[in-house]
Amino acid sequence: MQFLKLIVRNTLRHKLRTGLTVLGLLIAVLSFGLLQTVVGAWYAGANAAAPDRLVTRNAISLVFPMPLHYREKVRAVPGVKRVGAANWFGGIYQDPRKFFPQFAVDAAQYFEMYPEYRFAEEEKRAFLRDRRGAVVGRKLAETYGFKVGDTLPLRGTIFPGDWSFTVRAIYDGAETRTDTSQMFFHWDYLNETMKRRVPRRADQVGVFVVQIADPARSAEISQAIDAQFRNSAAETLTETEKAFQLGFVAMTEAIVVGIRIVSFVVVFIILAVMANTMAMTARERLSEYATLKALGFAPGYVAALVLGESLAIAAAGGLAGIACTFPVAAWFGTQTGTLFPVLEVSQATVAMQLGAALAVGVAAAVLPGRRAARVRIVEGLRAIG
Amino acid sequence: MSRRVSPPLIEVRGVSKSYRRGGQVVPVLHDLSFDVQRGDFLGLMGPSGSGKSTLLNLLAGIDKPDSGAILVDGVDITGLPESDLADWRAAAVGFVFQFYNLMPVLTAFENVELPLTLTPLSRRERREHVSAALRLVGLADRAEHYPSELSGGQQQRVAIARALVTDPKLIVADEPTGDLDRQSAAEVLSLLEQLNHEFGKTIVMVTHDRRAADHAHAIKYLDKGELSEGADLLERSVR
Numbered sequence: 001m002q003f004l005k006l007i008v009r010n011t012l013r014h015k016l017r018t019g020l021t022v023l024g025l026l027i028a029v030l031s032f033g034l035l036q037t038v039v040g041a042w043y044a045g046a047n048a049a050a051p052d053r054l055v056t057r058n059a060i061s062l063v064f065p066m067p068l069h070y071r072e073k074v075r076a077v078p079g080v081k082r083v084g085a086a087n088w089f090g091g092i093y094q095d096p097r098k099f100f101p102q103f104a105v106d107a108a109q110y111f112e113m114y115p116e117y118r119f120a121e122e123e124k125r126a127f128l129r130d131r132r133g134a135v136v137g138r139k140l141a142e143t144y145g146f147k148v149g150d151t152l153p154l155r156g157t158i159f160p161g162d163w164s165f166t167v168r169a170i171y172d173g174a175e176t177r178t179d180t181s182q183m184f185f186h187w188d189y190l191n192e193t194m195k196r197r198v199p200r201r202a203d204q205v206g207v208f209v210v211q212i213a214d215p216a217r218s219a220e221i222s223q224a225i226d227a228q229f230r231n232s233a234a235e236t237l238t239e240t241e242k243a244f245q246l247g248f249v250a251m252t253e254a255i256v257v258g259i260r261i262v263s264f265v266v267v268f269i270i271l272a273v274m275a276n277t278m279a280m281t282a283r284e285r286l287s288e289y290a291t292l293k294a295l296g297f298a299p300g301y302v303a304a305l306v307l308g309e310s311l312a313i314a315a316a317g318g319l320a321g322i323a324c325t326f327p328v329a330a331w332f333g334t335q336t337g338t339l340f341p342v343l344e345v346s347q348a349t350v351a352m353q354l355g356a357a358l359a360v361g362v363a364a365a366v367l368p369g370r371r372a373a374r375v376r377i378v379e380g381l382r383a384i385g
Numbered sequence: 386m387s388r389r390v391s392p393p394l395i396e397v398r399g400v401s402k403s404y405r406r407g408g409q410v411v412p413v414l415h416d417l418s419f420d421v422q423r424g425d426f427l428g429l430m431g432p433s434g435s436g437k438s439t440l441l442n443l444l445a446g447i448d449k450p451d452s453g454a455i456l457v458d459g460v461d462i463t464g465l466p467e468s469d470l471a472d473w474r475a476a477a478v479g480f481v482f483q484f485y486n487l488m489p490v491l492t493a494f495e496n497v498e499l500p501l502t503l504t505p506l507s508r509r510e511r512r513e514h515v516s517a518a519l520r521l522v523g524l525a526d527r528a529e530h531y532p533s534e535l536s537g538g539q540q541q542r543v544a545i546a547r548a549l550v551t552d553p554k555l556i557v558a559d560e561p562t563g564d565l566d567r568q569s570a571a572e573v574l575s576l577l578e579q580l581n582h583e584f585g586k587t588i589v590m591v592t593h594d595r596r597a598a599d600h601a602h603a604i605k606y607l608d609k610g611e612l613s614e615g616a617d618l619l620e621r622s623v624r
Contacts, residue, residue, distance in 0.1 A: 002499060291486040
């Protein structure tokens with residue numbers, strides 16, 4: 001009890017110094033958590049990928065399409081359950097800054113393959129009935145105030161001309177990490193319109209999403225699909241949905257690495273600040289540590305006092321930082337709109353924040369604790385705090 | 386019938402000590418030998434730098450001599466490893482420092498209780514011991530006060546309570562009145578005398594103050610690390 005009493009009271013001895021150190025830790029742990037959350041958001045697509053979904057694209061590049069008739073050939077490959085065509089639409093809603101992802105999809109097939117998108121059954125039926133109908137995710141609807149029945153105009157970029165959709169359904173995510181910032185509409189509507197406007201670009205598909213019966217056979221089925229189109233005008237590359245998503249992350253890997261480095265630099269800076277605080281504290285209390293040793297307390301007890309105080313400060317700052325991460329990340333998510341579809345503070349991030357705070361607490365106490373433990377009593381008693 | 390004579394509490398045998406300062410060896414104590422009897426109140430006097438505090442530190446087991454031996458109650462403390470020495474200090478020595486050296490974040494009660502946390506006493510037993518010690522030094526009503534809320538004399542009395550609460554054989558006091566006004570100094574010295582008279586505590590006290598030394602039974606003068614010529618003549622009983 002006396003030990004804990006000493007730690008708690010020593011921690012609160014210099015309230016301003018302790019308060020500022022805790023504040024510094026709070027900011028560092030919060031920044032670390034936010035940066036890690038942003039890194040996590042980068043991987044949201046990959047993390048949400050299902051093992052039973054493959055993506056087939058043009059082997060040269062995603063930019064190049066594939067003929068629509070591939071769909072039936074892919075469907076015929078043993079082990080394939082469903083195939084859905086999908087195209088990245090890339091339209092502009094009002095202003096280019098109001099970006100959100102839009103996909104033209106084989107609606108009936110596509111949403112069977114994505115059970116994590118949850119609809120009201122009535123709305124889903126209304127969407128399937130309406131060729132110009134569109135589905136928007138909850139986050140997207142909340143960001144721009146879309147409601148069922150609203151007209152949603154888009155200006156085409158990849159697919160030229162003005163496009164008009166009617167919001168027929170709003171989907172929710174089965175989990176918090178499900179991306180609800182997207183818009184989907186009927187691939188047939190896109191294709192029919194392109195037949196009229198630019199006939200040579202009709203019947204062209206960006207990717208085929210393929211659902212397979214047995215995820216363990218994904219490599220074998222991928223090879224079988226690609227084998228169908230070997231030496232054709234549009235050879236294919238089939239990979240798991242996760243690998244496909246990670247391919248996007250790899251394009252921006254330098255940014256991710258940069259953010260990661262900055263997050264650890266923040267922790268290192270606060271470690272230096274904290275170590276300085278603890279060094280000052282230990283130096284001021286050398287005579288007290290010497291007194292304790294003179295009274296018969298072991299060097300380990302004295303070192304544990306320093307470590308305990310350091311850990312108490314680190315834990316206070318760390319827990320406060322973690323507590324602040326949730327509301328700040330939520331606020332950050334609203335400010336960035338649909339830029340980060342899933343900005344979720346994961347358990348892993350919280351664990352890393354706590355680990356970082358405690359590591360700072362331990363590391364900052366190593367040298368001062370060692371000094372306090374090793375101080376010669378007669379020298380410590382002469383020290384003036 | 387022969388009368389049984391108890392051995393001295395402290396036996397100092399050929400003790401030397403030097404310090405290294407800037408590459409130079411500075412001798413502090415040179416080949417000291419003397420005894421301190423049980424129940425003695427010994428004053429150590431001498432000019433600054435004569436080695437009084439160094440000698441006190443050696444007797445209290447918070448420093449080690451370069452050579453020689455110090456036996457306290459038959460235990461050669463110079464041969465004890467650091468961890469055993471810490472245990473020995475906790476059990477056998479009470480410390481009274483010039484600047485009290487109380488833990489500022491603990492109350493008077495908690496400061497006195499501190500050395501008892503190293504013993505197997507129960508919480509209730511500890512409370513009883515602490516209360517008794519504080520009553521003895523006349524500060525029972527200040528138990529919940531922090532050192533900053535006490536005068537210098539009161540703080541030193543708390544330090545004395547802390548020194549005696551474990552019932553040690555030996556109490557060492559380094560300039561216990563050096564930071565006190567005359568009135569407080571007199572109270573502290575009376576208290577030390579009471580511990581010596583009534584409880585039979587052996588006390589070794591370093592002091593510059595002749596009036597403080599008058600409370601001791603015997604005085605040893607140190608000069609340049611040696612018991613000065615005629616020290617025996619200067620040793621005197623005030624009993």
